[in-house]
Each structure stands twice: as C-alpha cells, then as structure tokens.
Amino acid sequence: MRTSKSAGGRPRESRVDTAIAAAVTGVLAESGYAALTVDAVAARAGVSKATIYRRFATKQEMTFAVVLHDLDEAPPADTGTLEGDLGALIERIGEQLSRSGSDVMTGLLADIRADATLTERFTTTYLAVERSVIGELLDRAIARGDLTRRPDPAITQALLLGPLFAWIVVLDEDPARAPELARIVARMVSDALAAGVVPADPS
Amino acid sequence: MRTSKSAGGRPRESRVDTAIAAAVTGVLAESGYAALTVDAVAARAGVSKATIYRRFATKQEMTFAVVLHDLDEAPPADTGTLEGDLGALIERIGEQLSRSGSDVMTGLLADIRADATLTERFTTTYLAVERSVIGELLDRAIARGDLTRRPDPAITQALLLGPLFAWIVVLDEDPARAPELARIVARMVSDALAAGVVPADPS
C-alpha cells in the first residue's frame, strides 16, 4: 500500500479507479451484493485482480471505499428552525440509504462489523462526522433559543437515523416513502427535544 | 428434508438439536459471526456436517433458526397507558438485540437479505408479527381513548424499532443504555402519535 508521497515510478491510472468504481456499482445494481466477487469486478472493469489488490487490501475495503466514497457530510443550510434543519439532514440520509438495494447496505454493514479496521474507519469517518453535524444543528437551535440546553448527541443521532434505517434496511419498505418518513421524524424529534425528553449532553 | 409423517427409521435425536444450537451460540459468543462455519459448528457440537444439513438446507437457515428461535412475540401486558405499553415492547426488542454482538445481528440480517426464502420467512415470522402486536397496542389506546384514529402501523414500527436498532447495531453503542433509550422512544412516539404527527393507517 503506497502511503502518500511518491517520487518516481509510473503513476496510478485514474482510469483504473474509475473503472473499478463503476464495475462495483454496476455489479451491485445488476446482481446484488452476493455476486460482488473480486474476479467479477476485475473482469467488468477490464482490470486485473492484482491491480485491485494494489489499491485495496481486501474485497471489503474496496466495497467500502467505492460505496461510501463521497457521502455529503456537510451540515445542511440553516432553514431557520430546528425541525427544518433536522428534516434536511434526515432526508439526505434517507436518500443515501435508498441509493442501493437493502442487500447492499446490510452486506456492507456486516462486512464492516466483521473487521475491526473497517469498523474503526466507519465510525470515525461517517458516524462521528454525522454526530458532529447533529451537534452543530443543535447548537444552532440553542443559539436561536429553540432549545435551552444541549441534548445528548448520541441519543439524538439514534432517534434521527434509526427510523430511516429501519424503514429501508430492516423493514425493506418502499424507499419512495422515505421523504415522508423523514418529515415525520423531523417533527417528532424536534418536538421531543423541545420538550426535554432527551437527556442533556453528558460531555 | 423429511416432510412430516414418519413411517420407519431411526428417529432424530433431540440431543443433536440441542448440541447444534449450543455450538452455534458458543461459536458466535466466542469467535463471532465470521468464524461461524459449518465445520466449526459440527466439530463443536460433536456432530457430523451431514446431520446438520439433514435439518437445515443452508448454513443461513441454521443460523436463522438458532439465533431467532424463540423470540417472545406476545403483546406485552396492558400497562394502562400507550407510553407504558410501547415502552414494554421496545425494551423487550432492545434486550433481544443486545443479546449477541453487533456483528451477529448485521451478519444475520445480511444473510437474510441475500436470500429470498429467508427474507420472506423473516418478514412474515417476525416483522409482520411485531407489526400486528404494535397494531394491537394502538387499538388498546384507541379503546382507551388515548388516540382518536389508528396511525399507520408500518411507520409506527419504524419509529419504535429504528432508534434501538441504530443504537445497538449501527452505532454500536453501549447496550446497557438501551433501556434508557427505550423509555425516551416510548415517550417520544406516544407523544407524536397523540399529536397526530403520524398519518392514519391507509388500510
């Protein structure tokens, strides 16, 4: 694995990265997570297995990198209300979860939980970022006067993320109704936060 | 697979079923989902692979049957309030989710989603039952006068199940705090239902 800087040598072809990503996405879309073999990806990408393994240590790292490459983790624009802010955030999450079939999300999550390295990376790269985004929205609400104290971000995250996750991944319900669910969750959670149902941030 | 009636032949030893279940549980507890190979289970149970496959068509069926064998799906006792009923239900769900490591739940869910047969069975055996239990709790609340109309059970299920699922499986947070989260969710969801945030049951 090349760490970072490189003096000489043939540079990696960006064409290859593109092809791998497209192949992974294509196989997942057409045949599902179970059909995602390294040989299949290599063949579809017109790339050798060795080249894939030059970039990713395992098949799981490859899938992780391709499927979760560029999730938009920026805080949503200020809508003026906590409910609006939360709604925008959850809707985006729902959209991201709906992008692939439920087999992909469950398969990927299982692979992540089966490997400490990936778990660590997933936690710090996505979950922690998302949590800090939530914290930011909460701070906005406090500044606005909508909240009097800062609720526990971990629990808030579970309340926000959970229903969408359950809808799409566990219950395997129609993704088209995800935006509707997102609005309900936004309303429900902002009400609960305002009512002080969620304990204060312990930190 | 033996259909039903047994004419002659040696009867199956119940000892074997016990040993398989214990072996599956043991391997999962000690080594995790990734280490759950049929050979490992067979060896630990002192049983041959053929004997396992006489009972289960695939490894996934075996895992499914052993891990999800006897979840208590009965409606919780009437506590007198919707919040109390929901709390009892969610707390039980949280307890069930916490029983094994998060790798087990994710692995199992991934295997279920990868196989249409298991998905069907999972849906009808657990999700649909749970949903009807939720419907029953809602009907109690209507009879009690706590609710004026029947909310959509699918969405209600997502709101209830989701946060606990996210907490334990996705965020991999401390299961010890699950009961606390369950109480928050019960309060939040019963408030939202009472406030008419959740749309009415379309059926």
Place this chain on the structure above:
Amino acid sequence: MRTSKSAGGRPRESRVDTAIAAAVTGVLAESGYAALTVDAVAARAGVSKATIYRRFATKQEMTFAVVLHDLDEAPPADTGTLEGDLGALIERIGEQLSRSGSDVMTGLLADIRADATLTERFTTTYLAVERSVIGELLDRAIARGDLTRRPDPAITQALLLGPLFAWIVVLDEDPARAPELARIVARMVSDALAAGVVPADPS
C-alpha cells in the same frame, strides 16, 4: 494428510487417483513440464483442485508421486557375470529415463532439489535403493570370485548412472541408442572394477 489407517468416513475413490495420474502423464506427454499446472491436471482429470490437494501437499509432490510411482527397483536376475548384471541394471535405468521427455526429468529434478522434503524422499526412496541394489550386484561378483574386494558403491553408482543420465538428460541425445550405451558402460565399468580402478568401500 491422512496418515494410514482410517476408521470411518467416505473412502477415497481409486478412480480419482487413476484419473490424476493419467492427467499428469497426459499433460506431460502432450504439452510438457511447463504446461503442468494443477488447474490443467484437475480439469483433465475431471477432478477438483481441492481433491488433488487432499492427496498432495504441493504440485511438486503430485508430480513426484505420479512420475516416479512404481519404478522397478528389484535387483536384476543373476546373469552369471558382473558385466551382465550391470548391463541389465543400466539398461533398465536408461529405459526409465527415456520414458518422458528430457524436460520432464530436468523439471522434476529441479523441483526435487528445490524442496528439502522431496530431496530427502528422493534420496531414500530411489537413490539409496538403487545404491543398495548395486551393492548386491557387487556382492554377487565377490561371491563369484570376479572381484576380490568391494568397491565404493557411491562411486560405482556415479559411474553407472552418470553416462546414461548425461546421454538422455544433459546431451539430449537419441534415446534409441541408450541400450547400446548401456552395454558399453557395463563393459567399461566391470573392467574398471576388476582392474581395481575404483577404491574400496570405506564403510
């Protein structure tokens, strides 16, 4: 690797051993040593790679076992003279060396020398046996009165084996002339032994 005795379990199919041996021989005859891949052998034998590796730890062990499986190592019948005895022995060696192309013998020998386990096995199973056969022929000659003392068997072996080996493997000359060479060697070596050119057995 199964050691020897076996209680239960499905017995190995002798059909498989036959098929593997035939496939190895066939590939060698048709395509040469370089084309002898495990996949090719498996495909040609209608056998899985795993089955091959259940029998042989490495490709080299397989080749060794198949190519050198049943060399006739019995001492040749007493011809009444040392020269006759040696001639019979060398002729047989030449015939064995001529059986496959020179690439097979060189490839196999290279693989043997590259692996300590195979070297050990080759030495004790073939070279040592051949040497003891030579010793036996020498003892016959001593009993007969053709020799007055026992020549060094190691050197005698080199003198006997070497020319045939060189002819077929190193010089890659016409194997059809091997019997002629064998007779010359038999005459030459028996003369040299009788003349006391070879030092006595140090052991």
Place this chain on the structure above:
Amino acid sequence: MRTSKSAGGRPRESRVDTAIAAAVTGVLAESGYAALTVDAVAARAGVSKATIYRRFATKQEMTFAVVLHDLDEAPPADTGTLEGDLGALIERIGEQLSRSGSDVMTGLLADIRADATLTERFTTTYLAVERSVIGELLDRAIARGDLTRRPDPAITQALLLGPLFAWIVVLDEDPARAPELARIVARMVSDALAAGVVPADPS
C-alpha cells in the same frame, strides 16, 4: 534490444552489467535458485527491472548468461597421455559443476530444456564446444599412437561428463571428492578407449 551501432543517447553503463551479475550470483549463493526472482535481482543490484529486461529477454536468459558466462572451454594443455588429458578436462568440468549448489544446476538445466532458444544456445555454445574439445584430445591420442581409431565423440562425452554430473547434481554427493572421481573416470575411460570398447566415430 539494441542491435549494434550506437547512434545517440546515453550509453549503457557497464557498472550495471556487473551489478546484475553480482546480484544473481549473490542471490543464488545465499538463497538458492527458487529465490532468484527478477525483482530480487533488481533490488539487490540497485537496478530497475526494465534495465534488466533491456539486456535479457527473459529471466532464464539472464540466469543463463550470468551463470554460464565464461566457462573455460579451451582444450587443456597436452599432458603427454590420453589419461592425463582427459583427467585435466574432467577435473575442470567437475570444478565448474561444483561452483554452485545442485539446485542451481538442476534449475538452470530445467529452464534450458523448457525453452527451445536456450536449448539451442546451450547445445551449440557449450555441449558442442566441449565435444569438439574432446575430439581434439582424441586426435592427439591418435597422433601419439595411443589410439588406433577415432571413438565416437558423443558417447565419449557421455562417458566423461556423466559420472561427474551424476555425482554432483543427481546424487548430491560431496563436491570435495570430485577430483578423486575425475581421476577414476579418466583412467577408466582411457582404458576403455584403448581397449576399443567405444565404437568408432560414425561421421
């Protein structure tokens, strides 16, 4: 492959050739033939793989060129007797064969036999030269009156080369005893030639 005349550009550094040869020799001495990879040679020589491949078409050509680069193929000085001449020749051959481990000679020979180009080159460059040297020694003996007719040089070569080859490469015996064996072979073969055991040169 540069053909002949050098137009422009940076000239090849002879330093590189030396480094490659040293690296090949070093790897062979320290780790054996199996460890002789092009990458290993390049790394040890401080040279790039491309540079190696600019000089040699294949790894085998490189090894061939380095290991067999400057064998002394000149006819030995006239010792006054056929036995003496042959002894000098064989002793040199034995010394050359003993230079590297038996894995190197067998590996190299296998690679040569696996490639028609190398086989051709090996035959004409070494075997044919050696054979003509042998012919020269035989002619000296005829001129001297030690022999009355010219024996077949091919067979004579097998008789001379074989025992040493068997001793060092096949039997893997102590190279220190090679000179002793060489003397025995010289005596034995010159006796056999004088006795007319070897048929006359058919050419």
Place this chain on the structure above:
DNA sequence: ATATAAGCGAGACGGTACGTCACGTCTTTGT
C-alpha cells in the same frame, strides 16, 4: 426375529472465491 428405513459420524468430493506472487510490459520523471 428380522427386514426396512432412516439417523448418525467421518470425511471425500466438486465447486467457487479468496488473496498472493512472479513474470514481462509499459509509463512516468529525471539526467
């Protein structure tokens, strides 16, 4: 009492995918 049917342990078998390694080619940046 014995024949039939099936359970069972052991382990061979075909198949599929994994991740590794080496070869020989190619593409960049120096020099």
Place this chain on the structure above:
DNA sequence: ACAAAGACGTGACGTACCGTCTCGCTTATAT
C-alpha cells in the same frame, strides 16, 4: 537515449468454505 521507480495484465498457486456424497454403523418400527 538510458535509468529508477513502480503500475499494469496475466496466470498460477495454495487455502478455505460450502453443500453433496458415500461409507459403515446404530436404532427404531413394521411385518
């Protein structure tokens, strides 16, 4: 041009697991 560095396609290796099968044996019920 040649050189170092190293990416790339190719193809073989040996491993692991799955689900099926074939043995020889045991254990019930049905004649």
